[in-house]
Amino acid sequence: MEPDIQRHTRGKLLLEADAIQQAVRRIAGQIDRDYEGKDPILVCVLTGAFLFFSDLVRQLTIEHQVDFIRLSAYGYSTSPGKPAWLMGPSLSIRNRHVLVVDDILDTGETASCIETSLRMLQPQSIQFVVLLSKMSRRRRSVLCPYVGFDIDDHFVYGYGLDLEERQRSLTSIYHV
Numbered sequence: 537m538e539p540d541i542q543r544h545t546r547g548k549l550l551l552e553a554d555a556i557q558q559a560v561r562r563i564a565g566q567i568d569r570d571y572e573g574k575d576p577i578l579v580c581v582l583t584g585a586f587l588f589f590s591d592l593v594r595q596l597t598i599e600h601q602v603d604f605i606r607l608s609a610y611g612y613s614t615s616p617g618k619p620a621w622l623m624g625p626s627l628s629i630r631n632r633h634v635l636v637v638d639d640i641l642d643t644g645e646t647a648s649c650i651e652t653s654l655r656m657l658q659p660q661s662i663q664f665v666v667l668l669s670k671m672s673r674r675r676r677s678v679l680c681p682y683v684g685f686d687i688d689d690h691f692v693y694g695y696g697l698d699l700e701e702r703q704r705s706l707t708s709i710y711h712v
C-alpha cells in the first residue's frame with residue numbers, strides 16, 4: 537500500500553495490507569471467543585512476529601498479558617539444527633494459558649523447539665498463532681488452530697518478515 541511504494545519497488549506482491557489486517561481481525565475474533573475468561577499470555581516470537589503481534593493484541597477485547605521470546609536466528613534453510621533460546625519469557629507462565637504468536641510456520645522446527653521449552657515451565661495450555669504457514673515444507677507436525685494464510689513454498693518478506701534483515705517494516709507481504 538502507500539507507505540510501501542516509497543521504499544520498495546522490487547518483489548512480487550503476495551498479500552496486501554488490507555488482506556493481512558482482515559486476517560488479523562479474524563484471528564483476534566477466534567481468540568476472543570476461545571479464551572474468554574482465561575486471561576491468556578500472548579508470547580511474541582521476536583523479531584519476525586513484531587508487527588503481526590502488535591496488530592493482533594490491539595484487536596483483542598479479552599483480558600490478556602503480553603510477553604516476548606527470542607531464539608537464535610536460524611532462518612530459512614534446509615540444514616538441520618536447533619535454534620538456541622536467547623530470551624524470555626519474563627512472566628511466569630506456570631498454570632497459565634499461553635498463545636505463542638509467530639510470523640510463519642515453515643518446517644516447524646522453531647515451533648516444536650518453543651513448545652518443548654515452554655512445556656517445561658508447566659503452563660496450563662499452549663497453542664500457536666501464526667500469520668503464515670507453508671504446509672508443504674513441514675518436517676514436524678505442529679498443531680496450529682490459528683493461521684492467517686496457507687502459502688506456497690516461496691520466500692516471503694515484509695510485515696515483520698525480513699529479506700536479509702531488511703524490509704521488515706513493509707505493510708504488505710512480498711515474495712522474491
Ligand code: 5GP
Nearest residue numbers: 611612641642643644645646691692697698
Ligand atoms: P521453521 O522452519 O523453524 O518453521 O521456521 C523458522 C523461521 O524461519 C521462521 O520463524 C522465520 O523466521 C523463518 N522463515 C521461514 N520461512 C520464511 C520466509 O519465507 N521468509 C522469511 N523472512 N523468513 C522465513
Ligand code: MG
Nearest residue numbers: 581584639640
Ligand atoms: Mg520467526
